[in-house]
Amino acid sequence: MSFKVTFCVLWLLLSSLFASAANRDRHPTFRPLASRTTKVLHPSSAKHTSTPKSTSTTKYPYEGKDSLSKVRWPGRRFPVPIIDSIADLHFLPPGITRILKNKMYTGDLTPQQRLAQFPAYSLTANTSHVPKGDIEAIPHLIRAGKLLDELYLSQWWEGNIKLREQIVKTGDKDVLEVFDMYKGPYCTSTVCSY
């Protein structure tokens, strides 16, 4: 038992160190773990580092097949997990599998933290004054609404539809929910500034 625990801890530490050494230059979102600790515990005090720079020749993962679920590290035989936030360490036993997965999100907040900014409430409304026909019309209007949502996705960014399909494939429901909330991979000013 103790051997397993020691092995796990050692493996995690070593692999994150290797990851840092191997990807310090390539992975712009990388920051040393120590500086990240305060950032995640107190998101309001987060200092914004430079955003990932992209060049016109870069092949983005959504352009390839299944590439979102497997981030390849050049020059390494095995994919190395990156511990990007302290949130990954809070729930270590169930979290181990999560750490092993290569995450597709980036930025100062995890999708869970982004969702946590918007607590959910259920409201009801008295619609007794609404005639039956109008109530029956609502599902048709909502179906049209869903189609216009899809239309808007491609208006906002041409890669949206393809990227959404990729997210659905990975099965990460939190990322998908944030994506649908933002209507794309970009945190827009109105949504973000509330």
Next chain:
Amino acid sequence: MICIKVHIVLPRSVRTDEARNEDNKPFIKDVPPHPKGAGFYPTDLTKDEFEQFLKSLSPKDKEQAEGYYTVIRRHNKTLSIVRYSTEYESLLTSAAHHFEKAASLVSDATLKDFLVSRAAAFLSNEYIDSDVAWYNVSSESPLEVTAGPYEVYDDELYGYKAGFEILIHVRDFNATEQLQKFTNSLSWIEERLPVDEKYRNTELKAPVIVVVNQIWAGGMGRNTNTRLLQGSCADCSFRTNDVGV
């Protein structure tokens, strides 16, 4: 009593400078920066190229290229103007179909007019008539629907192209009546403002204040400023099972 359940998401955080810094920052890895022309223009389009293209067009085509309801596409290195009704044909045809079905069910004749004319506009790309029909929707209608290409803020390149949005509301007549006292008291307040009489507005028109329950806010409507006022709902998802969607 029939109740429509709405699952809404209310923002907890307030406007902060840090939040503003997140503007259009990708939260997914390896996504390129957001193009200023959104999905309305080719990503690699430069202003010079577009202006050259505009010069080569007839006045009528130029008007289309700069219009609200067209996108610019590149085929074989040449730019072309594509109308929304062509670019998004399959989605708009289905949406029009659902609007016509809804129009056959709603009780208010003016709302019916709007839905039918908007469905036709989706296919014809001519939106003016249905915009007029929207203005004429009666205040008695229990439903309130706003749908179509309206705002141009997403086109940060030129501000020409309109993004689609849809808002579906159920009007709350009781609450609207309660707010009527504010509408009525507006001229009373104006008459008593501590300014010289010549500065007072004698032809004050009271704005219409309508309270609604928002059950859908889609497309660009996610950005609507009315979200907080209405107690919902840029990021809400309708519990679609409740109405059998």
